[in-house]
Amino acid sequence: MDFTTQLLIAAISAGTPLLLATLGGILNERAGIIQLGAEGLMLMGAVTTCIVYIRSGNLLLALLAAIAVTAVLGMVHSFLCVTLRANQTMSGLAMTLFGSGLSAYLGKSISGLPLPGTSPKLNLSWLNGIPVIGDIFGRMDYLTWFSLLLVLVLHLLIHHTSWGLHLRAVGDSPATADVMGIRVQLIRYSYVTAGAALIGLAGADMVLAYAPTWNEGLTAGRGWIAVGLVIFARWNPLRALFCAYFFGALDSLGFRIQLLGSVVPSYFLKMIPYIVTILVLMYLGYRNRNKPSGTPESLGTPYVREQRF
Amino acid sequence: MSPKNGSNSAAAVLEPAPAKTGKRFSLRLEYDSSRTRSPWWSPILSVILALLLCAIFIAANGMSPVTVYEKMFRGAFGTSYGFTETMVKAIPLLLCGLGIAVAYRISVWNIGAEGQLTVGAMAATAVTIYFPDLPSFWSITLMLLFGTAAGALWGLMTAIPRTHFGVNELITSLMLNYVALLALDYVVFGPWKDPKGFNFPGSPMFTAAQSLPVLGTTRLHIGLIFGLVAVVIYYLMVKFTRWGYELRLIGANPTAARYAGIHIKRHIIIVMLISGGLAGIAGMAEVSGVTHKLMQGISPGYGYTAIIVAWLAKLNPLGLIITSVLFGGLIVGGYSVQTIGLPSSISEMLQGSILFFLIAGDMIHRFRIRRSA
Numbered sequence: 001m002d003f004t005t006q007l008l009i010a011a012i013s014a015g016t017p018l019l020l021a022t023l024g025g026i027l028n029e030r031a032g033i034i035q036l037g038a039e040g041l042m043l044m045g046a047v048t049t050c051i052v053y054i055r056s057g058n059l060l061l062a063l064l065a066a067i068a069v070t071a072v073l074g075m076v077h078s079f080l081c082v083t084l085r086a087n088q089t090m091s092g093l094a095m096t097l098f099g100s101g102l103s104a105y106l107g108k109s110i111s112g113l114p115l116p117g118t119s120p121k122l123n124l125s126w127l128n129g130i131p132v133i134g135d136i137f138g139r140m141d142y143l144t145w146f147s148l149l150l151v152l153v154l155h156l157l158i159h160h161t162s163w164g165l166h167l168r169a170v171g172d173s174p175a176t177a178d179v180m181g182i183r184v185q186l187i188r189y190s191y192v193t194a195g196a197a198l199i200g201l202a203g204a205d206m207v208l209a210y211a212p213t214w215n216e217g218l219t220a221g222r223g224w225i226a227v228g229l230v231i232f233a234r235w236n237p238l239r240a241l242f243c244a245y246f247f248g249a250l251d252s253l254g255f256r257i258q259l260l261g262s263v264v265p266s267y268f269l270k271m272i273p274y275i276v277t278i279l280v281l282m283y284l285g286y287r288n289r290n291k292p293s294g295t296p297e298s299l300g301t302p303y304v305r306e307q308r309f
Numbered sequence: 310m311s312p313k314n315g316s317n318s319a320a321a322v323l324e325p326a327p328a329k330t331g332k333r334f335s336l337r338l339e340y341d342s343s344r345t346r347s348p349w350w351s352p353i354l355s356v357i358l359a360l361l362l363c364a365i366f367i368a369a370n371g372m373s374p375v376t377v378y379e380k381m382f383r384g385a386f387g388t389s390y391g392f393t394e395t396m397v398k399a400i401p402l403l404l405c406g407l408g409i410a411v412a413y414r415i416s417v418w419n420i421g422a423e424g425q426l427t428v429g430a431m432a433a434t435a436v437t438i439y440f441p442d443l444p445s446f447w448s449i450t451l452m453l454l455f456g457t458a459a460g461a462l463w464g465l466m467t468a469i470p471r472t473h474f475g476v477n478e479l480i481t482s483l484m485l486n487y488v489a490l491l492a493l494d495y496v497v498f499g500p501w502k503d504p505k506g507f508n509f510p511g512s513p514m515f516t517a518a519q520s521l522p523v524l525g526t527t528r529l530h531i532g533l534i535f536g537l538v539a540v541v542i543y544y545l546m547v548k549f550t551r552w553g554y555e556l557r558l559i560g561a562n563p564t565a566a567r568y569a570g571i572h573i574k575r576h577i578i579i580v581m582l583i584s585g586g587l588a589g590i591a592g593m594a595e596v597s598g599v600t601h602k603l604m605q606g607i608s609p610g611y612g613y614t615a616i617i618v619a620w621l622a623k624l625n626p627l628g629l630i631i632t633s634v635l636f637g638g639l640i641v642g643g644y645s646v647q648t649i650g651l652p653s654s655i656s657e658m659l660q661g662s663i664l665f666f667l668i669a670g671d672m673i674h675r676f677r678i679r680r681s682a
Binding site: 036040076080085087089090091093094095097100101104220221225227228267268271274277278282283286293304 | 340366370418420470474475476477479480481483484485486487488491492494495498499613616617620652654655656657658659660661662664665668669671672673676
């Protein structure tokens with residue numbers, strides 16, 4: 001395999017958790033709720049997967065547990081932000097702090113233990129004959145295929161169904177949506193919960209496909225990169241795919257350059273994804289300074305139904 | 310529904326009372342947006358509820374929560390050694406928390422205190438490496454200046470993208486934390502590594518002239534004075550200067566402030582410089598007063614804990630002193646439970662849940678249950 005193919009494979013592998021978390025963030029923010037707890041949710045998803053997988057040996061059970069735990073956390077976030085109208089920024093920060101503390105606490109007993117297995121791969125051996133495509137698609141795991149399918153499903157859902165229309169209405173103008181008989185609170189609760197579960201699945205994917213053992217704080221800011229990617233992708237699932245793989249490539253590029261015997265110390269190569277996130281967001285801000293950015297218009301503002309007399 | 314109690318605030322209905330027949334009374338939650346001042350007991354209640362929540366997790370781990378909490382409390386406040394350690398931890402929390410409070414006052418969500426503290430510590434160490442033989446006064450002064458400037462610069466790198474490119478400061482400041490920590494790793498493993506350090510990653514030990522004076526035989530250093538002085542200056546500035554007035558105005562109503570001709574972008578840059586600068590001082594005080602050398606993990610998450618310290622204190626200067634001592638105690642208490650085989654991340658878990666209950670409590674207070682006939 002040549003360098004480009006290897007980089008593509010690495011980009012997809014490193015990009016899949018970013019993609020899942022970005023899609024989760026898009027669902028949250030399309031409904032008008034900021035989700036800054038992605039880092040904490042990913043950690044909780046990852047630690048739950050590790051604990052359940054190591055204790056039970058059942059991968060499906062582990063994934064379901066990760067989804068369940070993070071969905072509950074998502075409900076807490078929606079309770080705070082939708083029902084109580086709390087500060088969404090603060091609620092997200094609390095989620096991140098609580099998630100990293102609790103995951104470190106729960107994960108202490110299994111820290112460093114290897115997982116019983118990795119994510120199972122879908123073996124498409126008939127693709128193996130084809131040079132580049134065979135190498136890339138021939139042995140992708142189920143979660144990667146799921147994330148690709150999800151991109152398509154969410155794209156169709158958001159842009160081509162009436163459910164998506166309701167979702168966008170709730171994110172852009174909840175008051176109008178309410179008048180039209182759309183149940184704003186119900187929609188916000190469901191999408192925030194579903195979004196949190198997806199972010200949790202991203203954490204699960206990180207340990208299954210990327211780093212096959214639990215270490216404290218193993219997401220290393222990828223949850224936050226996903227928060228940036230939501231903006232980068234302009235709240236659009238199809239763009240999220242390219243953005244996530246681009247950052248996956250950046251993430252693994254540093255490692256590859258190091259393997260090639262670079263003179264640049266590895267610490268600087270590891271800084272690349274963080275610095276590029278800032279630079280890309282600055283570029284987007286500059287380019288779109290007089291244009292709508294695609295932000296759901298009511299993002300971050302709790303909906304208060306007007307008083308009726 | 311009639312306007313409540315003659316006040317003309319926009320009280321809103323959370324759930325419209327369903328028109329049920331057969332029931333004489335129905336309970337209704339009513340939102341009162343005029344109740345913005347949260348009660349004084351809400352921070353205390355959130356600490357208690359957080360302790361109860363985490364007790365569940367501790368009990369699930371097969372330990373007695375009472376034993377664990379008692380251990381934490383004794384470790385942090387029970388002995389004079391523990392108490393001075395708590396105060397030592399409170400110093401960076403107070404400085405970072407104050408910086409965060411300044412920024413939060415005008416809704417600039419700086420979560421980069423961790424990185425700002427780290428670069429402050431690195432800049433102070435740079436002074437000891439490049440100017441090793443300065444007399445004590447000049448050495449400390451230069452370290453303080455460098456530390457503050459580095460922290461402020463790191464803050465500026467968050468402020469400029471926000472003001473000139475519209476980039477969310479949360480993301481920028483957090484990304485810069487990771488950059489700062491990687492830069493720290495680079496210098497302690499690379500160019501600044503102590504040649505006599507048995508390959509241990511860290512800078513050479515500071516000389517006595519490069520270390521902050523300590524109180525008697527304890528580890529409590531003069532950085533405490535920095536923190537207290539900064540709190541007093543902050544209080545006076547916010548209360549009695551034009552700048553403080555403008556800050557309060559932006560905090561209360563940014564739109565009105567903009568119409569009043571207040572330059573909000575300039576204020577964002579100023580508060581981020583102050584915020585970063587204070588965290589930079591905290592970093593300088595840590596290396597010069599506590600660790601006496603630069604090494605990995607000089608901050609056990611002070612920058613993140615300081616967020617809760619600031620929020621729990623309701624951005625109030627006096628409150629900041631109390632909460633930073635409390636959270637200093639939480640960190641020291643977290644270390645002391647390690648002796649009975651529990652991870653110190655208990656204290657992080659407590660911090661996160663305190664914040665959860667705090668923001669929930671502030672809002673629950675705004676609802677009132679009403680009975681309608």
